[in-house]
């Protein structure tokens with residue numbers, strides 16, 4: 001039976017498993033790495049991302065923290081200041097607000113204010129995003145807060161392959177990073193995929209084209225990528241060929257891939273789940289307007305959440321969040337402009 | 338005029354009311370037979386609410402996560418029973434019955450009372466438009482300004498500063514309201530817990546912080562979140578009284594909370610009342626299976642032997658308020674949601690909840706457009 005051991009595993013893995021593997025492999029690779037967060041040890045995390053870590057690495061490196069996000073992040077900064085790499089889990093990314101000061105004032109600025117003496121390999125990660133009926137405090141996409149705080153990497157993977165490769169890249173990057181995991185994708189079978197057994201990373205700052213097209217470009221990240229893919233399929237039936245770009249990392253942003261696509265399509269719709277005002281879609285539109293104005297045949301458009309919180313019950317939630325229908329509608333207007 | 342009263346107790350001193358009380362002068366000893374039977378019924382009501390929601394979910398008539406208050410009812414009933422209608426409360430996820438138990442003494446059905454109706458609470462649980470929050474946020478994230486119930490968010494311990502602000506304003510207005518904030522023991526590790534209790538202590542505000550110590554914060558045991566033997570010991574750092582109550586004994590909770598409330602109302606400042614209890618199931622019903630792995634089963638068995646309904650029944654028998662067949666009529670204790678039936682509860686309790694659920698099922702969903710409303714107050 002031993003003969004088949006060399007076969008690559010062709011088992012499809014979901015987004016959550018990919019993340020868990022990234023953590024386990026990095027913990028094995030780097031014995032200076034620590035994981036901490038609420039209920040990540042004995043329970044294995046609210047969603048199970050850290051399952052098995054405590055057993056393998058012990059309670060010094062896998063810390064069940066008191067319910068105190070500011071302390072979880074602040075102590076991670078101290079550990080990193082003294083040579084460790086730290087993964088700090090937020091049980092839901094919504095609760096990151098309780099640790100806000102330690103992130104934006106302590107962690108994000110450390111490298112800057114020490115003229116490069118200190119760099120902090122800290123990844124703050126947690127489940128994010130709406131469409132699950134999680135209501136105001138279990139649905140947020142608050143990535144813009146952190147894009148607006150210079151010194152932080154901001155990453156939002158949308159596939160299992162990227163989730164694993166980006167988490168590893170973030171842990172090795174040496175800069176603090178806020179890592180948004182899309183909880184609706186954690187166990188979604190449709191997106192499970194075979195991922196390499198060998199060690200790999202997905203470099204920060206590289207967008208990927210999920211679908212090629214010639215008439216219009218969708219730029220998005222996270223769950224919105226799937227909405228754009230569905231919208232592209234609808235548009236195909238209407239004779240409009242859409243290209244879908246998944247930027248994967250917001251900071252740093254791969255602008256080149258966007259402009260290259262625009263030189264072909266000359267039209268763009270940017271989609272994100274967060275509210276419109278000061279959201280990252282607005283930033284992308286602004287950069288396009290500044291740097292690629294000549295490529296445009298139509299005003300760059302946005303589809304975002306309305307400027308509201310995410311309400312609980314389904315009809316309300318769907319009313320405020322982007323949908324395939326809304327994306328198709330805006331894309332048609334942009335295509336016809 | 339300063340709103341900060343100048344009188345106060347010395348740090349660490351136990352509440353005079355407790356220190357001086359003999360068994361016979363305890364507040365609970367002054368409760369009448371009718372009061373005690375009402376308390377007994379309220380325990381049944383809280384228990385039935387919990388069990389019934391679990392059953393409704395199993396039947397597929399209800400969605401969303403349930404955070405059971407099973408076995409912690411004595412804390413809610415005992416803490417709320419002695420409050421005045423003008424007092425405020427701020428319940429959290431495990432305190433769903435608090436919304437209808439507030440100001441419910443002998444008047445469960447009075448629409449003018451300072452507590453929510455069972456219809457409103459059920460409409461909220463079912464996510465319908467007749468919920469006080471029009472189903473914009475889920476579960477316990479509701480409140481009512483007029484009924485003096487503070488609206489919580491998910492962020493644990495987040496309502497304690499709000500509670501302190503509310504009674505600060507009440508003082509300015511010449512009121513004598515006290516606020517009871519409810520918190521899990523795990524939530525006392527939050528920075529905002531410290532900031533808020535500290536503020537209340539500095540200003541001697543009438544804030545009574547009830548800590549429901551059910552030994553677990555999700556999958557983390559109490560000793561990993563709190564370094565002192567009792568969570569109430571945190572009070573020492575603020576120079577305020579920290580009391581420990583037996584959270585399974587509704588009368589002990591009543592005594593300790595009443596002492597803290599009187600202390601607060603008379604201007605002596607805040608206190609912490611830790612109620613020792615025990616979580617009956619998983620953190621939420623999504624966690625029931627996983628909880629079996631991280632929690633020793635002997636612990637669950639042992640906990641079940643101290644059911645608050647049974648302990649209350651024994652006290653009532655001892656005081657001669659219940660006897661013979663009457664005492665044995667409804668045996669809801671030590672039964673899980675799957676074991677208990679309607680026959681284990683007084684009909685008045687079952688009928689009350691039936692009405693709430695019927696109302697919720699018939700209440701419509703809010704219109705989609707409401708999702709975009711009330712971001713700002715509209716000025717005409």
Ligand SMILES: Cc1ncc(C[n+]2csc(CCOP(=O)(O)OP(=O)(O)O)c2C)c(N)n1
Nearest residue numbers: 095431491492493521522523524553554555
């Ligand atoms: C700021 C914040 N961090 C984390 C959570 C996630 N969370 C919800 S309940 C809970 C455990 C609370 O434990 P405890 O305070 O003991 O209350 P219990 O559930 O035991 O009644 C956690 C960690 C949250 N709601 N808010």
Ligand SMILES: [Mg+2]
Nearest residue numbers: 521522553554
């Ligand atoms: Mg607890």
